[in-house]
Amino acid sequence: MIRAALPTAALLLGLAGCAASPPLARGxxxxxxxxxxxYATPFFPxxxxxxxxxxxxxxxxxxxxxxxxxxxxxxxxxxxxxxxxQAELIGATRRHGRLAYRLPGTGQALLAELxxxxxxxxxxxxxxRALPTFHYAVLIGYDANRNIALLRSGRSExxxxxxxxxxxxxxxxxxxxxxxxEPGVIPAEAQVADYLEAxxxxxxxxxxxxxxxxxDAALARxxxxxxxxxxxxNAAYLAGELAAAADAYARAVALAPGDAxxxxxxxxxxxxAGCTDAARRQLSRAEARVAGPEIAARIAxxxxxxxxxxxxxxxxxxxxxRDWPD
Numbered sequence: 001m002i003r004a005a006l007p008t009a010a011l012l013l014g015l016a017g018c019a020a021s022p023p024l025a026r027g028x029x030x031x032x033x034x035x036x037x038x039y040a041t042p043f044f045p046x047x048x049x050x051x052x053x054x055x056x057x058x059x060x061x062x063x064x065x066x067x068x069x070x071x072x073x074x075x076x077x078x079x080x081x082x083x084x085x086q087a088e089l090i091g092a093t094r095r096h097g098r099l100a101y102r103l104p105g106t107g108q109a110l111l112a113e114l115x116x117x118x119x120x121x122x123x124x125x126x127x128x129r130a131l132p133t134f135h136y137a138v139l140i141g142y143d144a145n146r147n148i149a150l151l152r153s154g155r156s157e158x159x160x161x162x163x164x165x166x167x168x169x170x171x172x173x174x175x176x177x178x179x180x181x182e183p184g185v186i187p188a189e190a191q192v193a194d195y196l197e198a199x200x201x202x203x204x205x206x207x208x209x210x211x212x213x214x215x216d217a218a219l220a221r222x223x224x225x226x227x228x229x230x231x232x233x234n235a236a237y238l239a240g241e242l243a244a245a246a247d248a249y250a251r252a253v254a255l256a257p258g259d260a261x262x263x264x265x266x267x268x269x270x271x272x273a274g275c276t277d278a279a280r281r282q283l284s285r286a287e288a289r290v291a292g293p294e295i296a297a298r299i300a301x302x303x304x305x306x307x308x309x310x311x312x313x314x315x316x317x318x319x320x321x322r323d324w325p326d
Contacts, residue, residue, distance in 0.1 A: 024107075024163040025144040032111055037141030037150055041119045043157040044069045051154065052076045052084025055136040056092060057120045058152055059180040065096045083134065086176055088122065094205035098180050099198040099214060101187050107167060110139055112188035113179050119152070120179060125172035134173060134263030183210040186218040192222045203235060211235055226256035233265060245269045246319055253282075253325040258284045260286040264299045267323070271305050275317035278324050280306060285326070 019322040028034070042061045044054040060067050075095065076088040093100040103109045103120065113120050121141040127133035141150035142163070149166035151159040170177070179187050183202065186195065195218055201216045203211035215232040222228050233248030249266035256262060263286035270279035283303050 004289050022164075023144075023147045024142060024149075025147065027107065028111075029108070032115065032214050034145055035141070035143040036111075036114055037143075038114065038117065038119050041138065041140045041152060045155045045157075046153075050077065051136040052089055055121050055138050055152070056084075056089050056180075058138045059119055060093070060096055060098060062119055063098050063180050063182050065098060067096065077234050081199060084136070089121070089136075090178070090201070091205070091324055093178070093180055094202050094207065097183070097202070097210050099183060099185075099195075099202055101179045101181055101190070101198045102194065103179055103187070104175045104189070104191075105177075107191050110173055110177060111142065114139065114141060116188040118179055118181075118188075120177050121176035123173040124166075124169040126169055127172075132142070132172070139177075153291050183207075183213040185220050186217055190221070192218065192228060194225060200231065203238075208235060208239060212239070224255060226252040226259060226262060229255065230259075230265070232263050233262075233269075237265070237269060242269050242273050243319060246273070250325055257285075257325065258289045260290040260295055260299065263289070264295070264302050268302050270303075270317075270324075273304070274316040275319055278317070282324065 016101055025034075035111045042058055044057050046054045047069075050073065052070060053069040053076055056072055056076060057067050057069040060072075061321065072092055075092040076084040078080050078084060078088065090100040103113065110120050110122070122137060122139055124135045124137055126135050135153070137151045137153035137159075139149060140152055140158075143150070146160075147163050148160045151161060151166070153159040181187065181198075183199075184314075196215070199211050199214035199218065202214060212232075212235045215228065215235055218225070218228040219232060229248045229252035233245045233252060236242075236245035246266060246269045249262055249269060252259060252262035253266055263282045266285065267279040267282040270276070270282065283299060283306075286299050287296075287303075290299060
């Protein structure tokens, strides 16, 4: 089986964080509320250098995970750095069975999550680019009339910051922000590849069932996306559900007949189920469409599993007789 590479979210550079950032009201779409605040967001006063655990505990609790900052310190705090790195926060999010979805680097993406009722964990640089002072905070609201962003930050339960100052501090930190999501919840402005990447990370952390829920949500949202069917097939295959995996891979092939990865993975399931004639046909089609030596090598490894003699599907195929996609 080939686990397709899921592209990392691109950083979309809008005007929200540049030095000449306009007031919030000027760029606020007409359909957005003029002011919004998630009052029920919990607050954990930050201990020295513990903004990472405090901010992460905040958004995890909103997503339904009962956790305190002290429990997260061993998971995310690096004493040598006197702080936390983004990778540790993402890893801890996944260990608690939640998706860490990297948001695009636009102010509109932040506001969309707030409107959906979800606070956003983000990184700020409160210093300068030359002498950075990095800090994690949780965006809980905004007020376009007053031109402010509202944050759970440090020891401030409701820190009101001029929007341009907030935007510049976020920009200096690379516009890094994540939505922490319960499996099955889709971000407000989700992209299919980025969402599947987040779900794959959850699966890699050992939460296969939760990842399966996320993949099913992706299929409900993007039923015509072959990448979503491929990911669902991978999850089913790892769970030993051959029939479900075969169905998912077949849907991926039907939607993208030229996808050599989907055809190879379908062939792998067919081999495991004893459907070797059908597997040979899929591998032949995959070999005709392969691009790149790595995938070619994986297809060759799949073909090496075939017995030398042909077999008859009616006698040996445990998936029953059916028409697989051409």
